[in-house]
Amino acid sequence: MMDIQYSTALIASIEHKHLLLDTNVFRDAVSKPSVFFDFFKDLRKADVTLTTIDFVKYELMKGSSSEVKYKDKEESVNTIIDAVIPVVPETYQLVYKLIQRYGIAGTAVNITDLFLGAILMQYKGNIYLMTRDTSDFIQSIFDLSFVVNIPFNKGIFTYGIYQYTK
Amino acid sequence: MTLPKPKHKKFINKKKFIKIAKKVQESFKEEAKYLSEKKMNDGHTIFHRTYCFN
Numbered sequence: 001m002m003d004i005q006y007s008t009a010l011i012a013s014i015e016h017k018h019l020l021l022d023t024n025v026f027r028d029a030v031s032k033p034s035v036f037f038d039f040f041k042d043l044r045k046a047d048v049t050l051t052t053i054d055f056v057k058y059e060l061m062k063g064s065s066s067e068v069k070y071k072d073k074e075e076s077v078n079t080i081i082d083a084v085i086p087v088v089p090e091t092y093q094l095v096y097k098l099i100q101r102y103g104i105a106g107t108a109v110n111i112t113d114l115f116l117g118a119i120l121m122q123y124k125g126n127i128y129l130m131t132r133d134t135s136d137f138i139q140s141i142f143d144l145s146f147v148v149n150i151p152f153n154k155g156i157f158t159y160g161i162y163q164y165t166k
Numbered sequence: 167m168t169l170p171k172p173k174h175k176k177f178i179n180k181k182k183f184i185k186i187a188k189k190v191q192e193s194f195k196e197e198a199k200y201l202s203e204k205k206m207n208d209g210h211t212i213f214h215r216t217y218c219f220n
Contacts, residue, residue, distance in 0.1 A: 018169050027194060033187035037180050044175045051170070063197040069189075076190045079178050083170040090167065123169055 004035050005149040010161065013145065014128050015046040019161075020085065020119060022131035023059045023112065026052075026077060028150070028157060035150060040080060049082045051127075053119060055112040057084070085119055094118035101141050109136045117142065120164035129162045137162050 029036035040050060057077055064070035095118045099106050106114075113136050120129055120142065128145065131137060137144075137160060146161035 030187040030190040030194065033184045034180070037183050047175070049169070049171055049175070063200070064193060065196060069193045069196075072186060072189045073193060076183075076186045079176070079183055079186065082172045082175055085170060086167075088167055122167070126169055 002151050004039050007146055010146045010148070011042060011046045011048075014043070014048050014161070016048070018049045018051050018085070018123070018127040019043060020116060020127055020129045021050060021052045021056070021081065022116060022129065022133060023056045024132040025130050025159065026056070026060055026080065028132065028152075029080060030076060032150065032152060036080075039148075044082075050080060051083050051085050052077070052081050053085050053087060053112075053115055055087070055115050059112055087115060087119075091115065091118045091122055094121045097121070098141070102138070105138055113137070117164070120162065124164055127163070130159050131162070132157055132159050134158065134160045141166075 025036075029040075043050065060077060061070060061073055064073055095114045098114055098117050098121060102109060113131075113133060116129055116131070117137065120127060129137070129142075130148070134144075141164070142162040143165050144160050145163050148159040148161065150157045150159070
């Protein structure tokens with residue numbers, strides 16, 4: 001059976017850098033844990049720091065029907081990531097800048113994605129974003145550096161690895 | 167502001183990861199079911215309100 005597919009240049013490019021993970025990556029990781037575990041392990045071997053922001057954690061944590069389920073989710077997220085990137089006053093200001101850059105295309109972009117985008121703007125070449133939400137991270141603003149494909153029962157999920165270099 | 171860099175990277179156990187992932191996946195399924203039912207109920211509510219308004 002075919003597993004995860006990505007360019008060999010991916011690991012070399014993001015080596016020693018930070019990889020920001022979107023909500024959908026965590027959701028998919030629990031759906032296909034073996035594949036994602038190996039992928040994350042390869043990234044860690046290359047000294048990639050796996051990160052996210054609190055907004056992504058909020059999206060994942062909400063809806064837990066019991067304290068045990070809440071704690072399980074928390075544990076799964078903390079197992080994947082090495083650090084949470086703090087949202088600081090500069091990030092909030094960059095969100096406004098990003099909204100201006102999006103123009104009309106920003107109408108449907110959710111708040112979490114705006115903050116993820118603002119973090120990319122803030123740390124530029126030192127950080128990449130991995131997301132399955134490939135329609136909101138438009139290429140007129142963000143650079144689509146790599147594509148990762150993972151076959152699931154319901155089809156092939158495609159993830160974009162984005163960077164902001166402008 | 168610099169990016170946070172942990173001193174030690176996590177190297178967790180694969181079996182442990184799969185075990186916790188299975189439990190979390192069940193939670194997500196439960197939430198998806200709740201959302202789908204809520205959408206159905208809300209849909210009825212909207213229809214009902216529109217119907218009354220007309």
